[in-house]
Amino acid sequence: xxxxxxxxxxxxxxxxxxxxxxxxxxxxxxxxxxxxxxxxxxxxxxxxxxxxxxxxxxxxxxxxxxxxxxxxxxxxxxxxxxxxxxxxxxxxxxxxxxxxxxxxxxxxxxxxxxxxxxxxxxxxxxxxxxxxxxxxxxxxxxxxxxxxxxxxxxxxxxxxxxxxxxxxxxxxxxxxxxxxxxxxxxxxxxxxxxxxxxxxxxxxxxxxxxxxxxxxxxxxxxxxxxxxxxxxxxxxxxxxxxxxxxxxxxxxxxxxxxxxxxxxxxxxxxxxxxxxxxxxxxxxxxxxxxxxxxxxxxxxxxxxxxxxxxxxxxxxxxxxxxxxxxxxxxxxxxxxxxxxxxxxxxxxxxxxxxxxxxxxxxxxxxxxxxxxxxxxxxxxxxxxxxxxxxxxxxxxxxxxxxxxxxxxxxxxxxxxxxxxxxxxxxxxxxxxxxxxxxxxxxxxxxxxxxxxxxxxxxxxxxxxxxxxxxxxxxxxxxxxxxxxxxxxxxxxxxxxxxxxxxxxxxxxxxxxxxxxxxxxxxxxxxxxxxxxxxxxxxxxxxxxxxxxxxxxxxxxxxxxxxxxxxxxxxxxxxxxxxxxxxxxxxxxxxxxxxxxxxxxxxxxxxxxxxxxxxxxxxxxxxxxxxxxxxxxxxxxxxxxxxxxxxxxxxxxxxxxxxxxxxxxxxxxxxxxxxxxxxxxxxxxxxxxxxxxxxxx
Numbered sequence: 001x002x003x004x005x006x007x008x009x010x011x012x013x014x015x016x017x018x019x020x021x022x023x024x025x026x027x028x029x030x031x032x033x034x035x036x037x038x039x040x041x042x043x044x045x046x047x048x049x050x051x052x053x054x055x056x057x058x059x060x061x062x063x064x065x066x067x068x069x070x071x072x073x074x075x076x077x078x079x080x081x082x083x084x085x086x087x088x089x090x091x092x093x094x095x096x097x098x099x100x101x102x103x104x105x106x107x108x109x110x111x112x113x114x115x116x117x118x119x120x121x122x123x124x125x126x127x128x129x130x131x132x133x134x135x136x137x138x139x140x141x142x143x144x145x146x147x148x149x150x151x152x153x154x155x156x157x158x159x160x161x162x163x164x165x166x167x168x169x170x171x172x173x174x175x176x177x178x179x180x181x182x183x184x185x186x187x188x189x190x191x192x193x194x195x196x197x198x199x200x201x202x203x204x205x206x207x208x209x210x211x212x213x214x215x216x217x218x219x220x221x222x223x224x225x226x227x228x229x230x231x232x233x234x235x236x237x238x239x240x241x242x243x244x245x246x247x248x249x250x251x252x253x254x255x256x257x258x259x260x261x262x263x264x265x266x267x268x269x270x271x272x273x274x275x276x277x278x279x280x281x282x283x284x285x286x287x288x289x290x291x292x293x294x295x296x297x298x299x300x301x302x303x304x305x306x307x308x309x310x311x312x313x314x315x316x317x318x319x320x321x322x323x324x325x326x327x328x329x330x331x332x333x334x335x336x337x338x339x340x341x342x343x344x345x346x347x348x349x350x351x352x353x354x355x356x357x358x359x360x361x362x363x364x365x366x367x368x369x370x371x372x373x374x375x376x377x378x379x380x381x382x383x384x385x386x387x388x389x390x391x392x393x394x395x396x397x398x399x400x401x402x403x404x405x406x407x408x409x410x411x412x413x414x415x416x417x418x419x420x421x422x423x424x425x426x427x428x429x430x431x432x433x434x435x436x437x438x439x440x441x442x443x444x445x446x447x448x449x450x451x452x453x454x455x456x457x458x459x460x461x462x463x464x465x466x467x468x469x470x471x472x473x474x475x476x477x478x479x480x481x482x483x484x485x486x487x488x489x490x491x492x493x494x495x496x497x498x499x500x501x502x503x504x505x506x507x508x509x510x511x512x513x514x515x516x517x518x519x520x521x522x523x524x525x526x527x528x529x530x531x532x533x534x535x536x537x538x539x540x541x542x543x544x545x546x547x548x549x550x551x552x553x554x555x556x557x558x559x560x561x562x563x564x565x566x567x568x569x570x571x572x573x574x575x576x577x578x579x580x581x582x583x584x585x586x587x588x589x590x591x592x593x594x595x596x597x598x599x600x601x602x603x604x605x606x607x608x609x610x611x612x613x614x615x616x617x618x619x620x621x622x623x624x625x626x627x628x629x630x631x632x633x634x635x636x637x638x639x640x641x642x643x644x645x646x647x648x649x650x651x652x653x654x655x656x657x658x659x660x661x662x663x664x665x666x667x668x669x670x671x672x673x674x675x676x677x678x679x680x681x682x683x684x685x686x687x688x689x690x691x692x693x694x695x696x
Contacts, residue, residue: 008143008297009066009133010686013094014679024176025304026297027064027143028289031170032184032196034149037215040246041184042146044282045289047138047258048089050104051146052112053249060119062129062169063111063146067139089136107132123156127169140290144182145173150195167199174203178300180239180292181210187217187226187243191234207238211292213285214243218268230276242288243280245269305687312680315673322670323453329656336451337650340461341643343446348439348639361445365438366635370627374431378623381423383615384608387416392607393600414491417611421618425484428626432476435630439469439638453666457650457659464649468638476633483625487618499613 011025032038039051039059046067052058091101093110101107111130118126125148147170154162174181181204183196191197191214200210212235217226228234230243245265247256262282269277278284346352347362360368395412443465451458492498596604650659 006068006141007686007689009068009141011683013066013131013133014683014686024178025143026178026180026293026300027145027176028180028182028293029145029147029170029173029176030182030184031147031174031199032149033186033194034151036149036184036186036196037246038146038149038184041182041213041215041244041282041285042144044244044246044258044262045139045142045144045286046134046136047262048104048134048136049252049258050091050107050111050134052108052115053252059146059148060123060125061115061148062127062173064129064131065142065144065146066131066133067142067144068133068135069139069141070135070137089134089138091132091134094131094133123158125158125162125165125169127165127172140286142286142289142293144289145179147173150199170199171203174200177209178296178304179209180289180296182213182289183210183237184213184215186219187214187229188219188221191229194235197235197237209239209296210237211239211288212237212241214241215246217243217272218245225272227273227276230273230280239292240288242285243269243273243276244282244285301687305684308680308683308687312677312684315677315680319670319673319677322666322673329660330651330653333457333651333656333660334647336454336457337461337646338643340446340451341646344442344465344642345639347442347446348635354445356445362438362442366435369431369434369438370630373434374427374626375623377427377430378424378619381427381619383420383612383619385420385423387420387608387611389596389604392416392604393596396603396607410493413607413610416607417491417614418488420611420615421484421487424487424619424622425481428480428484428622429477431626432473432480432630432634435634436469436473436476439635440466453662454660455663456661460650460659461646464646465638465642468641468645469634472634472637476630479629479633480626483622483629487621491614493614495614495617497613497617499609 008025008027030038030042039053042065043049043051046065051063089102091104091107092099093101093114095114096110101110111132114130115126118128129145148166150163150166150170152163154160159165173179181200183194183200185191185194185196197210197212201207204210214226214229220226226243230241232241245261245268247258247261251261265281266277269280273280343352348366350363352362392412395415396409398412443462451461
């Protein structure tokens with residue numbers, strides 16, 4: 001099982017090289033408040049004084065520390081070179097490549113310099129990690145992350161939200177489910193107020209991966225001890241609570257060695273906590289961390305292997321989608337244009353491989369426009385829409401001239417039906433526009449990955465297809481207008497489906513005969529009543545015959561003498577004979593409220609039925625002819641000519657290099673994908689080297 005931690009260290013190196021957090025590797029994350037002793041814990045584990053020390057916030061960037069245990073005879077193989085190395089321990093930074101540091105004071109100076117390079121010299125922080133690997137015969141295999149300490153009040157150049165920034169950095173690392181949380185708390189503070197344990201509980205509520213460390217046991221108030229805390233009676237922690245003794249600032253200033261501090265720590269624990277001494281201290285902490293990390297890696301390794309293989313497959317496909325660098329430019333251009341033209345035609349025909357399932361597109365949408373949108377619009381047009389009874393009567397009168405018409409004039413029918421047919425032109429032209437828009441949309445739907453590699457080529461292809469569609473639009477519109485014009489040019493009243501006026505008149509006469517029969521039945525009873533009234537009037541006539549004769553003579557003398565001059569016109573006959581009085585208006589109109597006579601009503605009904613019958617014939621013709629015209633003059637023409645149009649406009653020697661110039665974004669993405677794929681393949685090889693026997 002000891003072989004598992006070096007495997008994780010190798011994986012750490014691989015993914016740090018590509019700068020990716022895609023794979024969450026098992027590691028120990030050290031968190032705690034500012035000046036709680038985190039760096040001292042790490043130095044105790046290494047056995048060397050190599051971390052920057054001081055007051056306030058010292059760790060201002062995450063430090064990923066890999067401890068590698070080596071045997072003295074293995075130093076040459078570890079160095080991976082022929083150079084002999086006399087030192088028993090040394091360090092290497094990722095950012096300095098293969099430079100080896102044998103002096104730990106140089107390691108401390110390099111840590112400070114690299115921190116200040118990113119954060120400045122006045123307490124600023126940065127989330128960019130520093131990777132340090134230490135080889136030593138005195139360490140156990142561990143991977144630890146030292147993080148900035150939790151703070152509340154900004155100092156120096158720190159921003160106002162320093163607390164939020166530090167908290168975000170810590171959460172980024174401890175949220176990794178493959179990490180072990182080392183929560184550091186000083187013994188001279190109340191454990192119930194520990195910010196480190198609070199953060200750990202947020203991401204690990206069950207406590208399955210949290211280990212608590214109590215530092216500065218020697219600084220507790222006189223008369224108090226940490227027995228209850230170390231035994232877990234105050235706050236229980238599943239992985240345990242380990243107490244250690246740190247070097248004081250005076251010890252650091254006096255250059256007290258780690259070995260001497262470790263001996264003093266053991267003596268303090270034996271004196272102060274004799275029953276707990278064997279389960280506390282720096283050495284026990286290192287062994288516990290080593291054991292926890294190995295078991296944690298063993299549990300995480302199967303999922304880690306699956307994750308690496310899945311990501312390698314995904315990045316392999318991504319790299320293939322970006323395509324290989326162009327070698328033969330002319331051949332590549334021809335392939336791209338041919339593929340685009342084929343995909344465009346396939347989308348129209350419905351044979352495309354990338355069929356949409358969220359919406360209609362291509363040929364399916366054109367079909368929907370023809371039979372649903374256009375058909376429904378035409379069906380919704382009323383054959384008699386906009387025609388009033390007064391308009392029909394006026395047209396009939398104007399067609400007959402000064403003579404009253406015995407029959408419905410044909411001229412009035414043609415005039416009115418042409419007016420209705422013209423209403424079909426606007427929806428027909430709108431149908432052309434909708435199909436044109438859909439063919440424009442197909443361009444974006446057919447954009448292949450190769451076209452995205454070459455933005456200039458993509459723009460030129462869109463331009464060529466758009467121009468071709470725009471050229472065909474006037475021709476198609478003219479043809480549709482001609483279809484409507486053809487229907488207007490000749491009103492074929494001998495059409496087999498047309499119900500002519502004779503049939504309509506016969507139907508009208510039958511309707512009138514029925515109405516007349518009903519009127520005769522009603523009028524017979526009225527006639528009997530009139531006969532009775534006439535009999536009574538004859539009897540009254542005999543009784544007043546003498547008075548009537550006298551009256552006749554008086555009226556006769558009146559008509560002979562004529563009216564007296566100067567009197568007003570008493571007779572209606574006299575009014576009618578005056579030539580200066582005009583009883584007709586200049587534009588005679590039919591009052592809309594006036595009841596139509598039987599003949600007028602019959603003529604209006606005949607015209608309406610004729611218009612309705614003929615309009616339905618024309619509408620059916622247009623509903624059939626317009627889609628055919630659009631398909632012939634626009635859709636099929638563009639489909640057949642697209643390939644030759646693209647080749648003719650784009651396949652020119654002087655333009656090929658310009659069109660096939662890749663975008664900087666695509667080049668960068670291909671480079672990053674290739675780099676990541678290489679890292680994943682190398683990680684897969686490293687994990688594959690782990691045998692089943694190594695895990696137990």
